[in-house]
Amino acid sequence: MKHGLLWIARALGLFALCSWLTRRELRILCYHGIWDGPGHYGNYLFMSPGKFRSRLAFLQDWGARVLPLPVALERLAQGRLPARAVVITIDDGWASTVAHMVPALEQAGFPATLYVTSYYAHNQRPVLNVALAYALSRWAAGERDSTLLPLPGLGQLNCPAGDAIALHRATDQVIEHASTLADDDARQAFLCSVISATGLAQDPVWGGPAFRLASRDQLREASAKGIDLQLHTHRHRTTCNGTSCLAQELADNRSWLTGVGEGPFEHFCYPSGQYQASDWEVLRRQGIESATTTEIGLCRRGENPYALPRILDGESLSELELEAELSGFLTMLRRISRR
Structure with missing residues (x-):
């Protein structure tokens, strides 16, 4: 039923209308890793290699203007964002990301931000x-x-x-x-x-490397190919024993990434999308420019830079559903519903 309604909405031109209405809003896509083991596992956590390549081809066909995250956020704040502006973000730093996603992005000519959590990258043990x-x-x-x-x-x-x-x-x-x-x-x-x-x-x-994060050398190689490495905490947490440890996690994460990526390390992704308003002052003191969540939607000018929504793409998400998100159609429905 959902696919039928979306197909009708697209046929009636509602996707195109919403794309025009939201033309100055930013679409931040969220990915994680690639599953190259038997069968499939993970949905939003892991995507098949073929599905990811087909997503990049879809973005090209859709006319997406894929921009580096810092450039896109600057243009958004200035009101100079091009229509259909998209940022690609990838969480965690799985070994499969470097093995499969980075070559596909390089071939497509798309920049991307990779939020790296560093504890398991350093220890090289299964997560x-x-x-x-x-x-x-x-x-x-x-x-x-x-x-x-x-x-x-x-x-x-x-x-x-x-x-x-x-x-x-x-x-x-x-x-x-x-x-x-x-x-x-x-x-x-x-x-x-x-x-x-x-x-x-x-x-x-x-x-195999299915449950391992990329090593320091692998991440350095990804950085050399144009992937922007950014912060995702050291131990994939913001609290410890009920108390905020965000400042220490950021410091440890930034220290580990220094010498691996080019920096500056001033963009952040909340682990598992979990955050609270008290985190924002910590981020400001740490010199963080932006923080992305797992809340779904498009970013408008004036959006809280420490609570940026994204579009989560997964193995089970159809191309039609992704187009409904990218066009802004589903975001417009959510905004109408909230009102």
Whole structure:
């Protein structure tokens, strides 16, 4: 039904009308990594290589003016933004981003901003929560005699096949338990035990870079190819034990990125899109010029630079839905609904 209504809206010229009405607004696209393992996993977290390449081709056909983030924000503030102005942003800094996205962007001639979280990039170990979530999702989707999964330190978790709520609950329990372990060595050992318990030790994904962030050398190579490396915290968090640690996270992140990217490092992406108004003063004191969220929409002149909306693109998002977002049609509907 949604696709039918969008098709009718486009056929009636509403996409074109909204594109004209929002012609001086900025479209900031949000991507994460590329899934090059078996099957597919992640939707908004990972996209297939072919889908990402087709997105870049669509942007070219749509007439997008893809600009570097600092240039686009400056022109937005000055009211000099060209029609259909687009910025491409990529979160986290997965190894698959450098392996697949960077060459595709280079071939298309598109600039992009890569927000790098540096702890796992430095340690070069699997990102724990993502790897754990994948292991449990694969186990829940497989054929098995029991719904109970025995795990060290947690007993038997109940995760019936097809029960998304139970899977989500079990995943939260496993990730929370891992966070209480003594150090990273203990957490990685726990990941190995979960992989063994779920019977996924032979899954080829574990031998590759699927859950690893790009190394310092790989990121330096991406920077040399024109990718703008920017801030995403060191440990992918803004609070610790209920207290803000944003300033320290930014300092650690900036220190690690110095010598990897060209800088200056003054643009930021909130980890998991989570933020609060009290963060804005911290960002100002740290010399941050902009901060992007995961709230969906277009950026207008005068927008709070520390709460910029984006358009989240995912594997399951159709080209028609993406066009509805880029044209401003869905943003206009949201604005009308709020009023």
